[in-house]
Amino acid sequence: MTDITIQKNSKGWYKGFKCDGHAGYAEYGQDIVCAALSVLTINTINxxxxxxxxxxxxxxxxENGIITCTFRNKTGNISEEATLLMKSYELGVNGIFEQYGKEFLNIKFEEV
Incomplete structure (x- = not known):
């Protein structure tokens, strides 16, 4: 199971995210859910x-399948470009969740 945690502040501004764990859809090297999540996560950061x-x-x-990204901007919102990219990440992981279900992916939102 992969857990995705998207962090926002009380105003709804993105503060970061964490992708944790291997999906377990298939054997290592054949797991298309894990591969899709990895590509989305790494591409979003890049x-x-x-x-x-x-x-x-x-x-x-x-080894443990963990990627964490935290924005350094402590005083306010991230840029419009980064916000759009984070919305795209959220859309992508939700699409994978809708396709493969809660057996392999858990998405949660955390207020920080």
Whole structure:
């Protein structure tokens, strides 16, 4: 099971996200759910870095399937570009959830 936690503040501004665990849809190397989530997650981080320029702290643990991204902007909202990319990430993971269900993916929102 993969747990995706999308973090927002009380105003609904994105503060970061965490993708944790392997989906378990198929054997390692054949797991299309895990591959799709990994591509979405890594592409979102790379896109924010390359197209939006917002500062982030990113960490990963490949063995345990954990990627964490936290925006450094503590005083307000991230850029419009980064917000759009985060909305796209949210849309993508929700699409995977709708296709493959709660057996392999859990999405939650956390207020920070």
């Amino acid at each position: 896109s924010i870095e390359n197209f939006a320029g917002d500062l982030m702290d990113v960490s990963s643990d490949e």
